[in-house]
Amino acid sequence: MTGRFISLEGGEGAGKSTQLRALGLVLRARGLEVVETREPGGSEGAEAIRTLLLTGDADRWSARAEALLFAAARTDHLEKKILPAIQRGAWVLSDRFLDSSRAYQSGASGLADADILALHRIGSEGKLPDRTLVLTLPEADAEARAHARDGDVSDRIGGRERAFHRAVAQSFVDYAAAEPDRIRLIDARGEPEVVTARLLDTLADLLP
Structure with missing residues (x-):
């Protein structure tokens, strides 16, 4: 059986964690082994780095230091958890991966996207998911959901302006838009089960 990385x-x-769990249930019901994981984190070393990244004052790390820490966490995560699971035929579902580093450290923090990709090439040999599903929400809806989840207490990245x-x-x-074969936008509005159905439709060509 061919393992997959989503x-x-x-x-x-946006509902990533909720949808990851729901998608995992559906895939297991189809007889697949599913490994659910997250970034930053997912392995012992990466979880230690996660604590460094998400706690402390807003200015604890510069954008460059953050990028290096995320890349180091991803290397450990990939080597210790993701690749072994794929190699034994499992489907790996990850709550965030490289594209979050690109969006947060490059798109929003001003570093060059090429530099983030270079770090990924060096640290993780350029490994990409088979499919990346981006959950999208109008800004007001996303803010309301984040507030309902976190209240007035956010981590140092989630609490930015x-x-x-x-x-x-x-x-x-x-x-x-640049990588339509790999990256698909998914409307995250509506009931959770409706959103899960949209995710499954987008994975139909990969399912056994």
Whole structure:
């Protein structure tokens, strides 16, 4: 059985974690082994870096330091969890991957996209998901969902200003336009099961 690697992307409040769990249930019901994971994190070393990235003051890390930390976490995650699972035929569902680094560290933080891709080439040999599903929501809906989830307490990245998150959302749209075979935009409005059905439709060509 061929393993697959699927990443779910999107801004704060888009419903990635909810949809990843729902998608995992459906795929398991079809007899597939499913590994659910997240970034930053997913492996012991990457989870340690996650704590460094998401806690502390807003200015704890510069954009360049963040990019390096994310790249290091991804290398460990890929080597320790993602690749072994794919090699044994599992479907790996990851809540964020490379395109979040591109959107947050390049699109919204001002670093060059080419530099983020270079870090990924060096640290993770350029490995990309088989399909990247970007959940999209109108800005007001995304903010309402994020507030319902977090209240007034956000991590140091989620709590950034509106303009930052607007740039992140636009970056995902731009990446989908540039790589339509890999990256698909998914309307995240509506009941959760409706959104899950949209995800499955977009994966139909990969399903056994």
